[in-house]
Amino acid sequence: MDLMKLSFMLNGEATEIMVDPSDMLVDILRERLLLTGTKKGCGKGECGACTVIMDGAAVNSCMIPAMKAMGTTVQTIEGIGNPNQLHPLQESFMDEGAIQCGFCTPGMIMSAKALLDSTPHPDGAQIKEAIAGNICRCTGYVKIEKAILSASEKLKG
Amino acid sequence: MQTLNIVGKSVRRADALEKATGAAMFSTDLNMPGMLYAKTLRSPHAHARITNIDTAEAEKLPGVKAVATWKNTPRILFNTSATMTFTVPNQEPVLDQYIFDNVVRYVGDEVAAVAAVSERVAEEALKLIKVEYEILPAVFDPLEAMEEGAPDIHPCPAGKNIPGEIIKIPMGDVEKGFAESDVIYESRFTLPIQKQAQMETQAAVAQVSPDGNITVWSTTQTPHPSRMILATAFGVSQSKVRVLNPPYVGGGFGVRIGLSAKAEPIAVALSKLTGKPVKVVYSREEDFIASDTRHAGYVWVKLGAKKDGAFQAMELKGILNGGAYCSFSCETPGVLGAMGLGVYRIPNVSYYGHSVYTNITPAGAMRGFGNPQAMFAIEQAVDDIAAQLGMDPIELRNQNIMRVGDPWILPYPCSSTGLEECMHKAAEEVGWQRRGSMNETGSSILRGIGIGVGTHVSNAWPFCVDYDNAYITVHQDGSVMLATGVPDIGTGTTTTLPQLAAETIGIPLDQVAITFGDTLTTPFDIGSHASRTLYAAGTAVVAAANDVRRQILEYAGDLLKTAPDHLEFANGLIKKRGLRDSECVGSGVCQLNEAQNFITMKDLAYHAHLRNKQFIGVGRITPPNAPPWHAHVAEVEVDTETGMVTVVKVAAAHDVGKAINPMIVEGQIEGGVLMGVGYSISEEIKRDAKGKPLHVSMHKYLLPTAADAPEIKAIIVETHDPTGPFGAKGVGECGMVPTPAAIANAVYDATGIRFTELPLTPERVLKKLQEKK
Numbered sequence: 001m002d003l004m005k006l007s008f009m010l011n012g013e014a015t016e017i018m019v020d021p022s023d024m025l026v027d028i029l030r031e032r033l034l035l036t037g038t039k040k041g042c043g044k045g046e047c048g049a050c051t052v053i054m055d056g057a058a059v060n061s062c063m064i065p066a067m068k069a070m071g072t073t074v075q076t077i078e079g080i081g082n083p084n085q086l087h088p089l090q091e092s093f094m095d096e097g098a099i100q101c102g103f104c105t106p107g108m109i110m111s112a113k114a115l116l117d118s119t120p121h122p123d124g125a126q127i128k129e130a131i132a133g134n135i136c137r138c139t140g141y142v143k144i145e146k147a148i149l150s151a152s153e154k155l156k157g
Numbered sequence: 158m159q160t161l162n163i164v165g166k167s168v169r170r171a172d173a174l175e176k177a178t179g180a181a182m183f184s185t186d187l188n189m190p191g192m193l194y195a196k197t198l199r200s201p202h203a204h205a206r207i208t209n210i211d212t213a214e215a216e217k218l219p220g221v222k223a224v225a226t227w228k229n230t231p232r233i234l235f236n237t238s239a240t241m242t243f244t245v246p247n248q249e250p251v252l253d254q255y256i257f258d259n260v261v262r263y264v265g266d267e268v269a270a271v272a273a274v275s276e277r278v279a280e281e282a283l284k285l286i287k288v289e290y291e292i293l294p295a296v297f298d299p300l301e302a303m304e305e306g307a308p309d310i311h312p313c314p315a316g317k318n319i320p321g322e323i324i325k326i327p328m329g330d331v332e333k334g335f336a337e338s339d340v341i342y343e344s345r346f347t348l349p350i351q352k353q354a355q356m357e358t359q360a361a362v363a364q365v366s367p368d369g370n371i372t373v374w375s376t377t378q379t380p381h382p383s384r385m386i387l388a389t390a391f392g393v394s395q396s397k398v399r400v401l402n403p404p405y406v407g408g409g410f411g412v413r414i415g416l417s418a419k420a421e422p423i424a425v426a427l428s429k430l431t432g433k434p435v436k437v438v439y440s441r442e443e444d445f446i447a448s449d450t451r452h453a454g455y456v457w458v459k460l461g462a463k464k465d466g467a468f469q470a471m472e473l474k475g476i477l478n479g480g481a482y483c484s485f486s487c488e489t490p491g492v493l494g495a496m497g498l499g500v501y502r503i504p505n506v507s508y509y510g511h512s513v514y515t516n517i518t519p520a521g522a523m524r525g526f527g528n529p530q531a532m533f534a535i536e537q538a539v540d541d542i543a544a545q546l547g548m549d550p551i552e553l554r555n556q557n558i559m560r561v562g563d564p565w566i567l568p569y570p571c572s573s574t575g576l577e578e579c580m581h582k583a584a585e586e587v588g589w590q591r592r593g594s595m596n597e598t599g600s601s602i603l604r605g606i607g608i609g610v611g612t613h614v615s616n617a618w619p620f621c622v623d624y625d626n627a628y629i630t631v632h633q634d635g636s637v638m639l640a641t642g643v644p645d646i647g648t649g650t651t652t653t654l655p656q657l658a659a660e661t662i663g664i665p666l667d668q669v670a671i672t673f674g675d676t677l678t679t680p681f682d683i684g685s686h687a688s689r690t691l692y693a694a695g696t697a698v699v700a701a702a703n704d705v706r707r708q709i710l711e712y713a714g715d716l717l718k719t720a721p722d723h724l725e726f727a728n729g730l731i732k733k734r735g736l737r738d739s740e741c742v743g744s745g746v747c748q749l750n751e752a753q754n755f756i757t758m759k760d761l762a763y764h765a766h767l768r769n770k771q772f773i774g775v776g777r778i779t780p781p782n783a784p785p786w787h788a789h790v791a792e793v794e795v796d797t798e799t800g801m802v803t804v805v806k807v808a809a810a811h812d813v814g815k816a817i818n819p820m821i822v823e824g825q826i827e828g829g830v831l832m833g834v835g836y837s838i839s840e841e842i843k844r845d846a847k848g849k850p851l852h853v854s855m856h857k858y859l860l861p862t863a864a865d866a867p868e869i870k871a872i873i874v875e876t877h878d879p880t881g882p883f884g885a886k887g888v889g890e891c892g893m894v895p896t897p898a899a900i901a902n903a904v905y906d907a908t909g910i911r912f913t914e915l916p917l918t919p920e921r922v923l924k925k926l927q928e929k930k
Contacts, residue, residue, distance in 0.1 A: 030186075031188070034188070035179070036179070036182070036183075036186035036188075037178070037179015037180065038179070039183070039185070039356075039357075039407075040185065041356050041357070041358070041407075041441065042441040042854065042855055043440065043441065044441065044854060044856075046441075046854055046855040046856045047356065047441075047855050049356060076179065077178065077179035078178070078179045081178065082178065083174060083178065086177070086178070090177040090178060093173070093177050094169050094170070094173035094174065094177050095169060096820075097167070097170070097820035097821065097823065097824050099170060099172075099173050099176045099177060100408075100647040100648070100649070100824055100828065101355070101356060101357070101405070101406065101407045101408040101409075101646060101647025102172065102175075102176030102181050102405060102407070102647065103183065103355075103356035103357045103407030103408060103647075104356050105176050105177060106179045109177065127863075128863045128864050128866075129864065131862075131863045132862045132863050132864040133862070134862075134863070135354075135356065135855055135860055135862065136356070136863075137353075137354055137355055137356055137408050137410070137828070137832070137860070138356075138408055138647050138824070138828045139824055139827060139828050139831075140827035140828045140829075140830055140831035140832075140866060140869050141831070141863040141866045142823075142824075142827040142866075142869050142871075143820075143823075143824060143827070144863070145863065
């Protein structure tokens with residue numbers, strides 16, 4: 001199939017890359033742009049490990065044809081903080097023990113970030129709803145929910 | 158008591174920063190120059206002979222580099238599980254798998270694999286492989302598979318389709334015990350197939366060098382045993398094989414104790430054929446249909462007690478569905494029996510159990526390893542006896558639970574127990590006194606509270622060979638490198654083992670680095686499973702750390718002209734006993750010719766280095782074993798109109814001996830509880846009449862989400878076991894063990910109906926509610 005040029009803002013940088021129109025965004029991020037922080041757990045939009053933020057909304061990047069990202073703004077786990085300046089969610093996930101195997105963590109943090117970006121002070125039910133599409137098999141979600149709550153309190157500052 | 162600076166503290170995980178920023182590397186993330194991608198052709202039939210396989214068209218497809226089948230891969234029998242490397246003498250490991258065979262034994266069994274320049278091309282090539290099958294009769298239920306007319310799946314000396322040996326554990330005289338009982342409960346329980354559903358699917362990258370050295374990066378929970386299996390399967394010496402994690406593994410829960418299903422051998426076989434690195438990543442559906450599950454099956458229990466509540470006899474029987482290949486099917490029924498008989502002090506007990514081959518996905522190790530199956534049955538029997546006697550279920554349990562020093566069927570003593578405290582704390586957390594009085598007249602929602610208790614192991618012995626090694630090397634600046642062969646599959650090994658080392662030696666935690674999960678850089682260890690990593694590998698780490706500490710104190714003793722046992726060593730400072738830290742200033746190697754009262758670890762290591770000496774500690778141990786204990790109290794709601802069971806809360810109190818890192822321990826308990834809730838109310842793989850599994854995606858399988866999760870309260874009880882490192886015992890699997898029983902007993906409290914089959918789906922519950930009307 002003919003390659004097409006995809007242009008979008010990725011983690012704050014204007015990005016251009018030739019893609020096959022049948023490629024999914026997750027594969028472009030992971031295999032071509034080598035941003036492997038975004039994980040692939042099912043390829044069917046059922047586990048949330050591949051969650052990225054596109055134009056402000058948390059989406060399963062395994063369900064987004066790459067060309068659908070044309071002209072959008074995409075954030076991945078690599079784009080929300082760095083070791084010297086972590087996002088409050090990254091801090092809280094570390095401090096509250098919300099990370100075990102770590103495979104769901106990037107997607108979970110991105111879903112939580114989309115929530116806090118639009119609803120800075122969510123209640124417990126809103127937190128559960130925001131991460132209901134992100135499967136974690138290690139934690140029972142207890143410390144993840146606590147970490148999101150704690151990050152929202154930090155944001156109140 | 159010893160003052161602890163690092164052990165017992167909820168320090169932040171060592172891997173947290175990498176995992177929170179997306180930098181952590183997993184097998185599925187690996188990418189190498191020239192790397193090929195593999196895809197596997199799987200059997201559509203439950204049992205068939207391959208009469209012809211033609212790969213010519215597939216090989217012609219541009220981008221295809223090799224096709225592997227039973228014809229061009231080694232024909233050496235192995236077992237994908239680590240059992241083939243650590244089955245205890247005088248038992249023989251069952252070896253019943255080839256990389257590819259000319260007989261397929263379940264829907265999903267491996268037929269061929271393609272290596273190509275992309276996954277897409279590899280998938281296209283699979284469609285071009287022509288396979289002719291002669292369909293063979295298939296059987297799916299273990300009881301039917303034992304019948305005379307059933308197809309033989311593998312040759313079995315112990316009995317029709319029975320892998321390994323039949324396990325019989327007798328103690329006392331059960332017939333006499335039942336004759337002397339005033340009340341008896343007896344029933345058969347039916348258990349479903351549960352899937353680990355770890356977040357990272359099975360994966361491996363293999364690279365075979367021109368001189369035949371094999372390197373495998375994979376998701377295994379046991380790098381060293383995996384190296385042994387691969388060396389056998391490919392007929393090479395272990396010294397030519399390196400297995401390592403990349404270094405992180407996206408969960409395990411038992412699914413890769415040994416190989417990651419067949420990801421490693423398929424990758425190696427294709428790398429040998431192509432001379433290129435080859436990556437195998439199972440799709441989620443492949444992970445569901447073609448990697449080990451929990452054993453489904455049947456458990457029978459018969460329990461007898463006197464009027465005063467004293468248990469007299471228990472008879473336990475387990476027949477488990479082993480699926481198409483043995484995996485851990487010899488050990489699982491043994492653990493089911495041993496743990497089932499280990500909780501209560503009963504003078505007369507007996508157990509009979511084994512697995513049975515059938516034509517379904519192989520069953521292997523999964524968190525709890527037979528124990529949840531046993532306790533689902535036993536804890537409901539105990540509850541029923543309490544109801545028959547009109548006793549409080551906690552009082553009845555308290556009267557009968559095992560105490561320190563009681564005789565039991567295990568070859569190690571019951572060295573500690575906090576079960577009584579666990580029961581009381583969990584009961585208090587949920588409000589046990591409300592039990593039996595929560596239903597409101599006329600409401601369609603019934604409410605109840607129930608309890609389940611249990612024990613488990615802290616390592617694999619006596620069910621498997623179990624020993625551990627660790628090295629600690631002191632660098633020239635006094636920081637250290639700990640080497641241990643266990644991986645970190647998410648359980649926090651790379652944090653808690655350094656905590657043990659730092660505390661034992663007497664240095665700050667940030668002075669300890671760790672190399673792990675790599676056969677090249679670490680000594681042999683049987684890996685991360687059996688709730689053993691902290692207890693067993695930790696015992697070796699403490700031994701190595703004590704060895705280093707002893708060497709350092711001897712050296713410092715000469716230097717400070719003081720007997721080593723008159724020195725103190727903590728926080729990286731060695732000083733004469735009684736000296737305050739504030740007096741220890743101005744140290745330096747330049748001053749060492751003068752009379753001195755103290756020296757820092759940093760200066761001491763450099764001083765030794767300038768005199769041609771390095772400190773290297775070695776820990777080589779065979780760990781004992783110790784019982785962790787746990788009590789879960791669950792509160793449920795049952796909707797009588799829909800049959801829906803909602804778990805409102807689970808309080809899980811665990812005697813872990815000593816929590817080395819309480820935050821990590823709580824995480825283990827909480828995750829285990831939710832996995833147990835899923836097992837209780839939703840998770841199940843069913844199959845159609847031809848053996849094709851139906852629930853092979855996360856949605857179809859009904860994996861619990863945050864929205865489904867009940868309130869979970871983890872409660873830590875510490876009894877300081879005399880055998881464990883700093884008193885610690887196992888915890889990893891324990892959250893699973895009593896959860897289904899606690900929920901089923903709560904549903905009984907709500908409805909008065911005893912459910913003997915898991916999961917408690919709306920269909921099953923509604924059917925029974927209607928029958929009761």
